[in-house]
Amino acid sequence: GEGEKRVRADIYPLRVENDAFVLFLKTSLMWGKCYFSFLFVRLKIRVMIISVDIFPKNGRNSLSFTSFRCETCSKEEAKYRCPRCMKYSCSLLCVKKHKLTQSCNGVRDKTAFVSVNEFTDLNLLSDYRFLEDVGRTADAATRHCLVHSPATKRLLYCLRNKARGCNIELKTLPVGFTKRRENSTTFNSNKFYWHLKLIFPHCHAEYTLKGVPDDKTLADILKPYIDPVESDPVVCQRLKVYTSSPQSDVRILMKIENRSRNSVRYNELDASRSLLDNLKGKVIIEYPTLFVVLKTLKNDMVVLGQGEHVFISCYVILGYFSYISSS
Template sequence: MKYSCSLPCVKKHKTEVNCSGMRDKAAFVPMSKFDEINLLSDYRFLEDSSRLVDCGARDRLFPRHTSSKYLNLLKNRARRQNIDLKILPVGFTKRRINSTFFHKKEQRFYWHVKLIFPQSHAEYIEKRVPDNRILHKILETYVDPEKSDPVIRQRLKAYVTSQSGIKVYMKMEQGKCNPARFYELDPSESLLKNLENKTVIEYPTLYVVLMEFTSDDVLFVKEPVQALHPNQDQEEKAASCKSHKR
């Protein structure tokens, strides 16, 4: 690691030694200097590698369809499950990154799910989540003290060490655009059950909130009454407003 005094100094260093500014995750570290941080870094490197291999294999098994016919199939299948699925026009970020698909043989959705942890200012994406998976099982890899990923566990320390527990919310997409309103979801039920009779724009976005913050009217409340979230995705808001005007 090299220390610099200014931006010109950084640029000069990158030019002279052809440095990208990124740490070499596979660099050799002698045992005499190997500490807990290096161990955590190696663990994360292996986990990322495994995840990339797994995602690559899944992408070959489940190619992403973007035709109008397939998108209509998704909406019709969702309607049969009492889910009002809205598909955004090409060009929207949510449309581009959405990995949700319907498995015809299993007759179930595999959802692209966005998880937002406002008390830790963190967001994560879960791809291909089967609709029969229980909600608390989805969250285990994030907030469970024993089953969560060590790196994520450190990032979500406020959630992992909380004694009060958590609540899970989903934004209501129907009604006035501002202020926003939220449904409280049941962690003991499946993702499918929690999405019933709700509108989903491209994919579910779930807000995981510490129990002690649920009484704060500015963020979330138990019932879907007036509530605001300061980090709301602007594209989601614009798309939601457009859908209400139609």
């Protein structure tokens, strides 16, 4: 009896401390909810004040709005504004045209930079809702039956194993990453059918191809885009810098993975060889991304070996002059 009482007496302070900790958590959550409720009420009051100023009871607008011309056709008065790039459009046709020419998806960028001076309650509300959406998406992804299904894991294992047999180191990302979701690469006993992304930096354009066989040459892959005869008229007009240049000036580069940010390098690929031959001995994360550049135009992409050669040459020249000055 005394031993049991002593044990219970020893446990009692722990229970008191745990109850105090739980009470502290509940109090903190309550104050947090009160704080956000205060912010929402404050935001609603501001919205009501703005609506009263813009739409007074006499029916007249107290604010003078400036009319804008459509930035696509430059003829009609604008009626719409893109939430992402803030371009003005007058009709559905101009909206679709601006999305095609600007590579715009029309979805507001919730993670765009906002300076402290421009940060308002609307930005706070947007960030709060964005965090809630991220939490819901992550929770739904972990609960999805296909994420942890044996069939999905077996498919990814076979995909990596097949690539390893072709001397390609294929790496897959965890579920939830954009590239993991976009990847549509498949394979059979004979060949790969790659999900491929083409980026044209000089025109700020990119295109996604699906089901590209690995025995197709890079020259044939690029023909519908940079060939002045076989390319689509809309694509040809957008990639005018490439279609008007000789094919000998076109260079195809692929970023080398697993390098630090301050030493980014690219491999130059051979357009006359197949996609499989160009990918051998390289590391690919989910799917290949090819950069199409021109020799005649300046770009910031350093091909593997070129930057090192320049550095070594400068080092040798400096060493030579220092040797002459010392002698």
